[in-house]
Amino acid sequence: MSDFAEMAEAFEQARTAPDVTDRATGLEEADRIGGVAMVRERLQGQGAEECEECGIEIPAARRRAAPWAVCCVDCQGLREGRV
Template sequence: MTDYMEMTEAFEQARTAPDALERAFGLEEEVRAGGVAAVRERLQGHGAEFCADCDVEIPDARRKAYPSAVCCVDCQSLREGRAQ
């Protein structure tokens, strides 16, 4: 089963669950499946097209130099505690 299918199935189960506790468990599973999919992509060297922090497009040069980048240079510097 693909990651997308797992997330879709978890969401549908959460949406149609008979009580709030089961819906919460279903939503938790959906979030977990989405997180697993994101980590798998990163491990395979697939970064992001847009920065995870500021939503600005990550320049092609950065994506080519660091294929698994999920942040622009400015945001990555902030994450690492460096000032520019």
């Protein structure tokens, strides 16, 4: 099953759950699957030429080393420190 179908199913189950706890658990599950799908897409993706955060051009060496990168090393560090 694709991530999207799995996510849609989890949402549907959550939406129709009789119990509010089941509903919350279902939404969490759908969210988790959605997160996985997003990360996977990003890993397969082309990344960005310019940093999403500060807009500078991401150096070619970084793009070769991390083709999925969407921000520069500095901003990536800040993101990881922040989260």
